[in-house]
Amino acid sequence: MGEITDIVDDLRERLAASPFHSAFGLEVVDAESGSVTLSWQASENDLNLQGLIHGGPLSTLADTAMGLAVRTAIAPGQRHVTISMQVQFLRPGKPGRMRATGRVVRVGSTVAFAEAEVVDERERILVRSTGIYAVTLLADAEA
């Protein structure tokens, strides 16, 4: 339990230190090793030309949930960089609170696989995504 609290605290600090994430307005709801749940408020400002929540912020939400889930599953001295992401839009979104859960599928020696789901307030799945990440040692990445 102490460990989980530490993971949540660590992710909150990371998000607070990231200019992009601070502006985007994410909240860490829950986290454990290999899994992270985020919350995000979709507003009228996120509507696209068709009056639906734009796929961009929904992709960002799914991407962040997957990336942070990978973060919880690799060593402190390792670093992950997104190689690719696939996003499926199952249902259109409307303004309201969204919840995204990212989950690590597998961490290999150099590549990690993750997935995420975004649900709306009524627990309907709006988005499903998969992501692939390069995992390197920090020293390599800096080099």
Next chain:
Amino acid sequence: MGEITDIVDDLRERLAASPFHSAFGLEVVDAESGSVTLSWQASENDLNLQGLIHGGPLSTLADTAMGLAVRTAIAPGQRHVTISMQVQFLRPGKPGRMRATGRVVRVGSTVAFAEAEVVDERERILVRSTGIYAVTLLADAEA
């Protein structure tokens, strides 16, 4: 040439009418039937935890270029909704001006396929994406 000017004007009006796109700060550089080029300024505010441009705004940029390209290739009474998107991150991005070109690959009777590339100021490809769109009549979509 008059037609191309019309297409560019139409897209600019659409973006201006979209709350999300106005806030995101996109510019229509060029457009013709089946192809759209956008410009976007990546700033320090778009950096992620690793000091690179976050995949979220880059995906949004690619998604919008593809979606608008589909828009130029379907009839006025038709509507397109994103089914899925795949994004590959070829190189990390740094703050600066980005250019995204979206291109329609095929418009079928109910499904459209598109692709996009995002390049940085030095013309290096940062992102490549593919997108799949449901194409419906406006009346169907409203029903």
Next chain:
Amino acid sequence: MGEITDIVDDLRERLAASPFHSAFGLEVVDAESGSVTLSWQASENDLNLQGLIHGGPLSTLADTAMGLAVRTAIAPGQRHVTISMQVQFLRPGKPGRMRATGRVVRVGSTVAFAEAEVVDERERILVRSTGIYAVTLLADAEA
């Protein structure tokens, strides 16, 4: 239970009637509405240049499990055609019996989403896939 037996029988008949599937050598292990499990024997003949099971037959296995799962979830007068498929190779495969489970994620009015996992004899996940299908009325498709 009678219904499930019917579904399994229906799928077995379909596979038997398909020249491609007969040659490929698939077996329907289990099926219910929205979910299908197949079995396939990977042999020395399926090895690629690196001595691993080629991604081609593994993709075929996942694709078929997803397609048949969609088949169980749509009406008899409807038809499904693959729009796109994404396959992730989590671990290399060796000759032996593989099991693929396909599952429908959502069937919309014109598009269906599915996913599959392929595991080896030791229940290790080798492949994960997602698929998108156009769902049409048979009459439309023939037109």
Next chain:
Amino acid sequence: MGEITDIVDDLRERLAASPFHSAFGLEVVDAESGSVTLSWQASENDLNLQGLIHGGPLSTLADTAMGLAVRTAIAPGQRHVTISMQVQFLRPGKPGRMRATGRVVRVGSTVAFAEAEVVDERERILVRSTGIYAVTLLADAEA
């Protein structure tokens, strides 16, 4: 030109040495560094339940064209393993000769990106695909 002949010869030898590819019946039409064109005869035996060429062999064809293109672009002591593949089915296929061209998009230090197109005898694009490959030293892979 001598170099290109060498590349074609090398790929033909590789395919001949692979049990899977020999059985599948691929022909190397053309190859240069970063690009490979294959030819494959789709027969009645490749038809699926709907009387169309099954997505499985078309995916295999695209996958092989991409993989061989990566092979031409990495060093002899390096090895590539497929991480993921996405395949889009633009048009249904009928029996006849297919041609697949695979092309390397980028080879990074540990990851390579490729794409392929499959066209039919009338040069209509049936399939477009993207692939991601882990690139390792042979010694690492054997370890």
